[in-house]
Amino acid sequence: MRHTSKDWLLAGLTGLSLLVILTLLAVLLGQIVWHGAPVISAEFLSQSPGADMISGGIWPAIYGTVFMTLLMTIAGVPVGIATAIYLSEYASARSRIAKVVRIAVNNLAGVPSIVFGLFGLGFFIIFVGGSIDALLYDDSTPVWGKPSILWASLTLAVLTLPVVIVTTEEALRTVPQEFRDASLALGATRFQTVYKIVLPNAKGGILTGVILAVSRGAGEVAPIIFCGAANFLPYLPTDLRDMFMHLGYHVYALATQSPNVDAARPTLFGTVLVLLVLTFSLNLLAVIIRARSRAALRS
């Protein structure tokens, strides 16, 4: 095929946008690695921050981020997958409930993350936590009704829910209807069909979606500001009711709360680098799983 001048123009424009994006990414990552890498050391990764927040390490923030991400995954992912299975496999196409759930999920996905933070504060901490306190304790000091890693994780679980539901439902829909028909025609129940045929064939897609949702949740800061992230807490959370440090929140704290913002800059970049490595490795895992499940379907 011969290229006309219009083709060249279009090729040039699309190539240019590609270049812009690649440059942006390279500058962004380059700067972080350039400034952050020198700070990374065994001590930086394994020690608690010093009183000035600049010296010492960021271990409590790494630990807190991982702990919170695990709790969030345990709380949110099963609910999300179950909802998607209901929407895709059980709800009838005309079902009102399914329609309402879908609208709710789509709206939930569009809510700014800070609003989830307020929701966490209002619902989980004040309402749920406060109610537990009122029921169990006479004392006025709050036990459950205060920010903690539990409420922060639950808030993030709600935030990631729509992503899990949408990607899981998509993965379930890629399983050909013929497989379901074949299974049902062989005398399988609907549950057996979902469990033995639909889920195994959608596994790769579901896992990919879950990991992407989790990696998004792991890096979110706004929702946890009111819900349990601590500015400075040089010990590790041992109880669900403890507050915790978080890499993303630590970046925010270093940039705004530090007594000497300029001196904090290297630590800041080091923390950002660690956070990026954590979320990138989750994304990489998602890519590998997706590639593997595609290869498995082909062979």
Add this chain to the structure above:
Amino acid sequence: MTKLKDAAAEVPNDVKMETREVNVYYGDNHAIRNVDFDIIDRSVTALIGPSGCGKSTYLRALNRMNDTIDICRVEGRILLDGENIYDRSVDPVEVRRRVGMVFQKSNPFPKSIFDNVAFGLRIGGEKDKDLIAQRVEESLKGAALWEEVKDTLHKRGTFLSGGQQQRLCIARALAMKPEILLLDEPSSALDPKATAHIEELISELKQDVTIIMVTHNIAQAARISDFTTFIYLGEMVEYGTTEKMFTVPKDKRTEEYLTGKFG
């Protein structure tokens, strides 16, 4: 019942399935109107008619596969050995175990050949490995596929050729030891050689199983079926032995369809 008597007089067999005033609705579309005829045990009954006449819809009513489609509604009675499969007390899962189905497009699971055939038994709760292995072999032999795959049972079923995949689907259905096997245009996607293979297989299978097949291929119905039902625009126009219908059709529409005036 006179239609049945005509047919039964020539082939003395028992009635396996009776359909009584069956109506199927697809949303607002009245897809099948008052279809009423009998299926003789261990025979091959062909459902013929132009595309879109409701043959497949009707076939899916016979093992309650239409239950899985939200907008589809079935009225009337379908009696399997005298029992209405649409009765409230009847479990559709049980019906589908007794009335197997093979679809137009072959649909093996992305599992090994062995696991494909063993699927129905396993979900039915069968744990005995020897029995499963034995039934898999029997079923593959029954579907005339054993010789071709006996050394590659643990390869994926999706690697097989189109004709082999369709025979695998037949083997998978046979493993449940169904009393009736419904075939929805089982060879429409296959080349002539694979089609001949499937037709041969169907003629052998009727020793043990009652077969009801949808086909848009009139010649195929003539070759392998004992009885033929002609469905046109959702209505049953004519029913009888294949021999009689193809030589002296009673209805003018049947004659026109068989001679290729429309289709």
